Amino acid sequence: DVKVTQSSRYLVKRTGEKVFLECVQDMDHENMFWYRQDPGLGLRLIYFSYDVKMKEKGDIPEGYSVSREKKERFSLILESASTNQTSMYLCASRFSGTDGNYGYTFGSGTRLTVV
Amino acid sequence: AQTVTQSQPEMSVQEAETVTLSCTYDTSESDYYLFWYKQPPSRQMILVIRQEAYKQQNATENRFSVNFQKAAKSFSLKISDSQLGDAAMYFCAYKSGNTPLVFGKGTRLSVIA
Numbered sequence: 001d002v003k004v005t006q007s008s009r010y011l012v013k014r015t016g017e018k019v020f021l022e023c024v025q026d027m028d029h030e031n032m033f034w035y036r037q038d039p040g041l042g043l044r045l046i047y048f049s050y051d052v053k054m055k056e057k058g059d060i061p062e063g064y065s066v067s068r069e070k071k072e073r074f075s076l077i078l079e080s081a082s083t084n085q086t087s088m089y090l091c092a093s094r095f096s097g098t099d100g101n102y103g104y105t106f107g108s109g110t111r112l113t114v115v
Numbered sequence: 116a117q118t119v120t121q122s123q124p125e126m127s128v129q130e131a132e133t134v135t136l137s138c139t140y141d142t143s144e145s146d147y148y149l150f151w152y153k154q155p156p157s158r159q160m161i162l163v164i165r166q167e168a169y170k171q172q173n174a175t176e177n178r179f180s181v182n183f184q185k186a187a188k189s190f191s192l193k194i195s196d197s198q199l200g201d202a203a204m205y206f207c208a209y210k211s212g213n214t215p216l217v218f219g220k221g222t223r224l225s226v227i228a
Contacts, residue, residue: 033215040124042206042220050213058215090160092216103150103208104216106160 003027006091006107013114019078021110023091030095032074033104036060037088046089049074081114088112117142119209121219128197129227135182136192136222138207144168147211149183149190154204154221163205166190194224202226 007022025032031050035043035058045058047066055066063085067075074093078085088111092104118141128134140149151163166174166183173181178195194201207219 035218040220042121043218045215045217048215088158092160103148103152103162103165104160109158 004091004093004105004107006089006110008110009108011110011112013078013081013112015082015114017078017081017114019081019112019114021076021078021089021091021112023074023076023093023107024072025074025093025105026072027093027095027105028071029093029105030071031093032068033092033094034058034064034066034074034076035090035092037090037109043090046076081112083114086112086114117144117209117211117214117217119207119217119219121207121222123222124220125223125225127225127227128194128201130197130199132197133193133195134197134224136194136205136207136224138190138192138219140188140190140207140209142188142209142211144211147209149181150208150210150216151179151181151190151192152206152208152218153201154206155200155202160206164192197226199226199228 004025033048034046049055049068065077090109091107094104120139147168149166153161153163164176180193182191204221206221208216
């Protein structure tokens with residue numbers, strides 16, 4: 001069964017810490033995405049990557065960065081965590097071709113709490 | 116920028132009844148895709164149904180069907196014979212070209228036994 005795996009289901013970090021959220025897919029997908037999910041706000045795009053070493057800003061990139069050194073792994077980095085970054089983080093991937101029009105495959109999410 | 120609007124934050128339905136979730140979107144594109152995703156308490160996003168804008172026929176997947184009105188930019192989801200397992204957050208999403216999916220804010224569906 002194909003998978004997008006997020007390394008942590010729950011995470012608690014302190015304000016000011018550098019936080020890494022890891023996402024790995026085993027489907028050889030070119031495109032990967034990080035979304036943030038908050039009640040009443042839906043899913044908002046933070047960053048995405050269409051290929052290795054490539055990254056694009058989404059709608060809310062402030063306070064975040066990403067790394068894509070290998071095709072299967074897309075990391076979201078909170079350089080200095082703040083309480084307003086407490087949220088659910090969802091990773092997704094898809095093929096870049098027309099098969100990608102069948103939607104994304106999502107991970108199970110990381111619920112991050114910054115205290 | 117494209118936007119997706121789900122005007123119903125919460126809905127409820129009796130088991131075995133039918134419910135319709137609303138979604139409207141704004142775009143100037145003529146070729147695009149629309150999706151409904153389900154997110155149960157497990158948090159795993161599951162693709163429920165998709166619709167290509169160039170197809171006039173409404174998509175159907177078992178108990179799930181859509182009412183796609185391109186001119187009105189409306190894409191509602193109908194769930195027939197609702198089951199307890201249908202209780203979840205439902206997200207409408209839009210995609211055109213190579214741009215990322217744009218999501219609505221979601222509708223929380225409760226199913227009453």
